[in-house]
Amino acid sequence: MAALFGARVRRLRTAAGLTQAELGQKTHVVSTRITQIERASGAKPTLELARALDAALGADDLLVELWPYVYREAFPDWSRKFMAYSERAVSIGEYAAHVVPGLLQTENYARAVLSVGLTLSNEAQLEERLTARMGRQARLDSADRPSLWVVLDEAVLRRPIGGLEVMREQLGRLLEASTEHHVTVQVLPFDQGEHDVMGGSLTILALPDGSEVAYTEGAHYGQLVEDPAEVRRFAFTYDRLRAAALPPLMSLDMIRSVMEGNHREAKVPSRSERRRLAQEQSQQSGGRQLRGGGRGGHRPRPRP
Numbered sequence: 001m002a003a004l005f006g007a008r009v010r011r012l013r014t015a016a017g018l019t020q021a022e023l024g025q026k027t028h029v030v031s032t033r034i035t036q037i038e039r040a041s042g043a044k045p046t047l048e049l050a051r052a053l054d055a056a057l058g059a060d061d062l063l064v065e066l067w068p069y070v071y072r073e074a075f076p077d078w079s080r081k082f083m084a085y086s087e088r089a090v091s092i093g094e095y096a097a098h099v100v101p102g103l104l105q106t107e108n109y110a111r112a113v114l115s116v117g118l119t120l121s122n123e124a125q126l127e128e129r130l131t132a133r134m135g136r137q138a139r140l141d142s143a144d145r146p147s148l149w150v151v152l153d154e155a156v157l158r159r160p161i162g163g164l165e166v167m168r169e170q171l172g173r174l175l176e177a178s179t180e181h182h183v184t185v186q187v188l189p190f191d192q193g194e195h196d197v198m199g200g201s202l203t204i205l206a207l208p209d210g211s212e213v214a215y216t217e218g219a220h221y222g223q224l225v226e227d228p229a230e231v232r233r234f235a236f237t238y239d240r241l242r243a244a245a246l247p248p249l250m251s252l253d254m255i256r257s258v259m260e261g262n263h264r265e266a267k268v269p270s271r272s273e274r275r276r277l278a279q280e281q282s283q284q285s286g287g288r289q290l291r292g293g294g295r296g297g298h299r300p301r302p303r304p
Helices: 002-015 020-027 031-039 047-057 062-072 077-088 107-114 123-141 154-158 164-177 228-244 248-260 271-284
Strands: 091-096 147-153 183-188 201-206 212-217 222-225
Touching (some): 002 047, 002 062, 020 031, 031 047, 047 062, 047 123, 062 123, 077 212, 077 222, 107 123, 107 164, 154 183, 154 248, 164 248, 183 228, 212 228, 222 228
Antiparallel strands (some): 212 222
């Protein structure tokens, strides 16, 4: 992709009758930087430089649209492969242990999340990652949008990432997203105790051909799982998490309670009461089975 980007820059520059030095002057970089980009050598272009090149060459956003693909090449092979699977997935199931999944993050929340850690070297890199993350959310509004089922650990609601105002905005975003028929949000409360995915996050992707892949992630690692037997094991684990979590309507009540109470303790029904309410909700929704709304292709849940 870096080679393709460089070839496009060279073709556009030649068509504009510019030398590498002249294009460098227009984009405020040295001519050798233009040489590196056209030859796909040296550091990859930043988003800021891609925008400058696009404007200087009148590329009508062509270079800006190519940039995310160049950007991905900085990631390990397994990470890029997971991103490619995600773009094709017909349904996505996620368990998030620490932060709201990227597809549902507000810009302010995403900025706070991306600002911490050991992988960023400057503000420009932060802006690049933020732009890439926000751009991926467009898939949820596309014609081929996937169904999304998210289970949030209660800790995700309680930790005020970015401060209370940013967190309140984020919780509001979760409530808003849950009104969409293709998005379901559940909360796994603290009183559920230990479970198989403690300390990390889990994603199950269902692909158009009926196959599935799994992805597990911690603070400093990620693992893409493609072996069918291993994927089935992780998918079963995810189904157990969904069954243990609060039903969707009760989950939204808890999110709303936390948002309105500035993270004061929200009332959570006991596990036995949750089981009873989940059975009642299942009967009211026509007895839909757990897997019927899950990995094989989520059905829109009825609205009251």
